[in-house]
Amino acid sequence: MSDDGKRALRVAVLGCGSVGSQVVRLLSEQRDDLAARVGAPVELVGVAVRRLDAPRDVEVPEGLLTTDAAGLVARDDVDVVVEVIGGIEPARGLILSALENGASVVTANKALLAEDGPTLFEAAAKAERDLYYEAAVAGAIPILRPLRESLAGDKVTRVLGIVNGTTNFILDKMDTSGAGFSEALQEAQDLGYAEADPTADVEGFDAAAKAAILASLAFHSRVTASDVHREGISEVTAADVASARDMGSVVKLLAICELRGDQVAARVHPAMIPRSHPLASVREAYNAVFVESEAAGQLMFYGPGAGGAPTASAVLGDLVTVARNRIAGTRGAGESAYADRAVQPMGETRTRYHVAIDVDDRAGVLAAVANAFADHDVSIQTVRQEGRGADAQLVVVSHAAPDAALSATVAQLRQMDIVREVTSVMRVEGGDE
Ligand SMILES: NC(=O)c1ccc[n+]([C@@H]2O[C@H](COP(=O)([O-])OP(=O)(O)OC[C@H]3O[C@@H](n4cnc5c(N)ncnc54)[C@H](O)[C@@H]3O)[C@@H](O)[C@H]2O)c1
Numbered sequence: 001m002s003d004d005g006k007r008a009l010r011v012a013v014l015g016c017g018s019v020g021s022q023v024v025r026l027l028s029e030q031r032d033d034l035a036a037r038v039g040a041p042v043e044l045v046g047v048a049v050r051r052l053d054a055p056r057d058v059e060v061p062e063g064l065l066t067t068d069a070a071g072l073v074a075r076d077d078v079d080v081v082v083e084v085i086g087g088i089e090p091a092r093g094l095i096l097s098a099l100e101n102g103a104s105v106v107t108a109n110k111a112l113l114a115e116d117g118p119t120l121f122e123a124a125a126k127a128e129r130d131l132y133y134e135a136a137v138a139g140a141i142p143i144l145r146p147l148r149e150s151l152a153g154d155k156v157t158r159v160l161g162i163v164n165g166t167t168n169f170i171l172d173k174m175d176t177s178g179a180g181f182s183e184a185l186q187e188a189q190d191l192g193y194a195e196a197d198p199t200a201d202v203e204g205f206d207a208a209a210k211a212a213i214l215a216s217l218a219f220h221s222r223v224t225a226s227d228v229h230r231e232g233i234s235e236v237t238a239a240d241v242a243s244a245r246d247m248g249s250v251v252k253l254l255a256i257c258e259l260r261g262d263q264v265a266a267r268v269h270p271a272m273i274p275r276s277h278p279l280a281s282v283r284e285a286y287n288a289v290f291v292e293s294e295a296a297g298q299l300m301f302y303g304p305g306a307g308g309a310p311t312a313s314a315v316l317g318d319l320v321t322v323a324r325n326r327i328a329g330t331r332g333a334g335e336s337a338y339a340d341r342a343v344q345p346m347g348e349t350r351t352r353y354h355v356a357i358d359v360d361d362r363a364g365v366l367a368a369v370a371n372a373f374a375d376h377d378v379s380i381q382t383v384r385q386e387g388r389g390a391d392a393q394l395v396v397v398s399h400a401a402p403d404a405a406l407s408a409t410v411a412q413l414r415q416m417d418i419v420r421e422v423t424s425v426m427r428v429e430g431g432d433e
């Protein structure tokens, strides 16, 4: 019981790293406001860490630190468990036991949700408890709650997201300074945006996990990370970025989730988007999610997608919601996967390509290149020639066609005698098909 006689809402935090330390700080600094908003005091009862003596960015009140995360979630006086350890295990086991023990759970763990979300959702439904995870996609940006609640009466048809700050920072540097990928990556590492092992960000794993979560919510279906076609940015060259610039476009790593008939398509890859598209204005390490729905039309959600404090903001928002639900004796919306849609294979997904080719400037070359597209039933939208003689370059932008037909076209072009080199191949998004 608290001073005013109201039963306090008891919170355990698992992990006290970048996000966890900011959650602990906000719980203390905003104590009075949180109590007023929830309708009862919010009391931190334990913080599970790996090492008691590790340096951390927040002073944890005496006696609350423990290395026994399993023991903390097994306590019967914990109302809400905040999981900010990350990774698959022990996070999954801890979340499952927290739910079994009757606690509601708030997590920022995109990797776990994308790999094994259904197990967690089923456990939450069985325990009749909340499982909230706004921080898992695009950090502080409210995007999961809008999909889950605000747009629940609409029909979302497409979600296009810049959901990885590290890769957006690298591509933005390449665009503004003409740097190559390695140089831009090095700068991102020097500034602390990219990790020493940048694989999860640079190869698109982080964005693919977020795409799976977005597609599941947007289309009321189960989509896991393994359903998402994934390509990273390590092969994006200064020539690709320059070619985009010449077209009035910019290269972005996009998470693209689409409703295609009865199927869903989810993919992550670099793509050129016109500079006039709202996502083109997303610079540095910012994130944004562009949503298209039948009734609302186009919406864009923009802001910081990472960082301890911004991510903790989303965690605390969820915490207040699940705390209010506990007090009201109710739950928020659970998993909504009634639509049960199949995932469209990437080869069948309709995409558009931009292809830049070094050719000789002589009669018949353009016709031969056009024939290669026609051989695969791919319609051409625009062709531009730059340079003359031995320096001629053709830039072809296709209409939408199955991705397999487009990649077969590029393979054929690479085999042709008149093609000296295919210098840039990039998908095109955000314009007319
Ligand atoms: N940092 C961000 O910008 C950001 C943004 C969005 C989502 N997230 C997600 O938030 C979660 C946490 O990320 P982070 O950046 O704070 O990571 P972090 O590595 O800074 O913190 C994780 C902490 O958990 C601790 N830990 C590991 N095993 C533990 C155990 N068994 N018991 C107790 N503590 C343990 C680690 O010692 C570490 O201090 C991850 O799921 C991540 O994907 C982070």
Ligand SMILES: N[C@@H](CCO)C(=O)O
Binding pocket: 163, 164, 165, 166, 167, 201, 206, 305, 306, 307
């Ligand atoms: N590493 C991620 C942040 C956490 O999701 C990014 O660069 O956006």
Ligand code: NA
Binding pocket: 134, 135, 136, 137, 138, 139, 140, 141, 142, 143, 144, 314
């Ligand atoms: Na978010």
